[in-house]
Amino acid sequence: MKSCQYKLLILFICIVGSQSVLAQVVDTLCVSDPTGDYHVDGWPGSTFEWIVPDGQITRGSGSDSISVTWNSTPGIYPISVVETSANGCIGDTQYAQVLIIDPPNLQISGPKRVCEGDTAKLTASGGIDYVWNTGDTGEVLTINPTTSQTYSVVSNTKCGNDATNYGVTVKAKPVFSIEINGKKFICEGEQTQLVATGDATEYFWSSLGWGSRQQVTKNGTYEVTAYLDGCESFDSVTVGECRNLVPYNTFTPDGDGINDKFEIDKIEYYPNAQVEIYNRWGDVIYESTGYSNPWDGTWNGTPLPVGAYYYVVDPKDERAEKISGYINLIRR
Numbered sequence: 663m664k665s666c667q668y669k670l671l672i673l674f675i676c677i678v679g680s681q682s683v684l685a686q687v688v689d690t691l692c693v694s695d696p697t698g699d700y701h702v703d704g705w706p707g708s709t710f711e712w713i714v715p716d717g718q719i720t721r722g723s724g725s726d727s728i729s730v731t732w733n734s735t736p737g738i739y740p741i742s743v744v745e746t747s748a749n750g751c752i753g754d755t756q757y758a759q760v761l762i763i764d765p766p767n768l769q770i771s772g773p774k775r776v777c778e779g780d781t782a783k784l785t786a787s788g789g790i791d792y793v794w795n796t797g798d799t800g801e802v803l804t805i806n807p808t809t810s811q812t813y814s815v816v817s818n819t820k821c822g823n824d825a826t827n828y829g830v831t832v833k834a835k836p837v838f839s840i841e842i843n844g845k846k847f848i849c850e851g852e853q854t855q856l857v858a859t860g861d862a863t864e865y866f867w868s869s870l871g872w873g874s875r876q877q878v879t880k881n882g883t884y885e886v887t888a889y890l891d892g893c894e895s896f897d898s899v900t901v902g903e904c905r906n907l908v909p910y911n912t913f914t915p916d917g918d919g920i921n922d923k924f925e926i927d928k929i930e931y932y933p934n935a936q937v938e939i940y941n942r943w944g945d946v947i948y949e950s951t952g953y954s955n956p957w958d959g960t961w962n963g964t965p966l967p968v969g970a971y972y973y974v975v976d977p978k979d980e981r982a983e984k985i986s987g988y989i990n991l992i993r994r
Contacts, residue, residue, distance in 0.1 A: 689758070689760045690760075690761045690763060691732060691761070691763070692762075694765075696717075696733070696734050697729060697730065697732070698729070698730055698732070699727065699728070699730075700728055700741065700758075701727040702745070702756065703726070704726045704745045705747050706748070708726070708747050708748060709724050709725075709746050710725060710726055710744070710746075711746070712728055712742070712743045713741070713742045713743070713744075715739075716732060716737075716740070717730040717731055717732040717733060717741075717760075718730065718731050730760075733762065734762070735762065737761075738760070738761050738762075739759065739761075739762065740757065740758075740759055740760075741757075741758050741759070741760055743756050744756075763819065765821045765822035766788055766789035766790070766818075766822055767788040767789075767824060768787070768788045768792075768817055768826040769786070770785070770786055770813070770815060770826060770828035771784070772784035772828070772830075773830070774830060774831060775831045775832075775833050776805070776832055776833070777833050777834075777835050777892070777893035777894070778832055778833065779835065781804055781805065782830075783802055783803065783805070784803045784813060785802050785803075786801050786803070786815045788824070789817025789819065790817060792815050792816070793816045793818075795813060795814040795815070796813070803815075805830065810829070811832075812830070813828050813829075813830065814826065815828075833893050835890065835893045835894065835895045836863075836888040836889065836890035836893065836894070837860050837895070838858055838860025838862050838895065838897065839859060840897055840899040841857045841859070842854055842856060842857075842901065843855040843875075847881070847901070847902035847904040847982075848879070848880075848881055848902075848903075848904055849903075849904040849906060852904070853877055854877075854901060855875060855876070856877075856901075860888060861890060862889055863889060863890055863891075865887070865889075866886065866889070867884055867885070868884065868885040868887075870884065878901055881901045881902055881903040881904075882901060883898050883899070883900045883901075884898060885897075885898040886898065902981060904981055905931045906982050906983065907927065907928055907932075907982050909924070909926045910927075910989070911987070912989070912992060913959070913989065913990075913992070914991075914992045914993065915958050915959035915965070915991065915993070916993055922959075924956055924959075924973070924989055925956060926953060926956075926975060929977075930953075931981070932952075932977040932978065932979050933952050934951060934952065934977075934978040935951070935953060935975060935977045935978055936951055936974075936978060937949065937950050937953050937957075937973070937975050938975075939957055939972070939974075939989070940971065940972040941961075941971060941972075942970075942971075942972075947966065947971070959991050965993075966991060967991075968990075970990055970991075971988065971989050971991060972987070973987060
């Protein structure tokens with residue numbers, strides 16, 4: 663009878679690292695006491711290799727819990743650990759950082775003067791968490807003060823507390839106005855004067871240069887910047903384009919469809935224009951508000967004889983001047 667021999671095959675499957683987790687939360691220590699405790703949850707029987715390049719392990723080397731005394735210079739320092747199971751399996755490296763800080767020594771930087779209506783930013787430094795007297799939190803505070811005032815910030819850390827103040831002065835912006843000293847609407851070849859007045863010390867006109875007074879020969883919008891003690895204000899003024907009325911001096915109302923009515927160029931821009939036409943005896947033979955129905959050489963439906971007739975056209979608008987003169991009525 664044959665005897666059977668059996669070999670026992672023992673298979674080890676490495677499963678490590680799933681429990682070996684070092685939380686990625688920054689540990690904050692003070693320069694006056696830069697010692698911290700660190701722990702990972704590993705498998706029973708595992709050993710742990712801690713890597714602390716900027717500190718010294720003072721307790722628990724090789725175990726899942728250690729104490730480290732760090733470099734006392736403020737900064738951010740790495741710490742990592744690798745677990746090796748009892749079966750010799752090596753897990754993933756776990757990483758974290760440790761922050762070493764000084765006691766807070768707060769400072770505020772930013773503008774000491776703010777122009778009225780402007781916003782500015784104040785920046786706190788020398789702490790960790792910041793609380794402003796405005797109720798805002800964070801390193802940067804955006805301000806829009808209407809009066810001069812003092813801002814303060816507080817930082818409370820495990821290494822101590824500190825507070826500091828910062829005064830901001832609000833400066834008034836210049837107040838000024840712009841006037842057109844002359845025609846508000848100019849035609850080609852004409853000019854007008856622009857004048858800025860107020861409490862500013864300097865005025866700058868876009869496309870024109872410095873000075874409180876400027877002569878212009880073109881219509882358009884002119885922008886002005888006024889300066890006073892480091893603050894500035896802006897305004898603009900528009901010089902309009904004139905549209906002078908141009909009447910024809912002759913018309914021939916003979917029904918041929920050509921030059922049958924008294925035409926006035928550009929009167930379509932003036933819907934409220936008042937037009938009156940007189941005969942030689944001073945009788946009003948035509949009048950209208952607006953000129954949608956130009957004069958056709960009749961009076962009460964009766965054709966008038968050839969001759970010169972006197973007209974008066976008031977545009978009722980400052981873009982053009984009132985005109986008057988004679989129109990010749992010719993029949994062929």
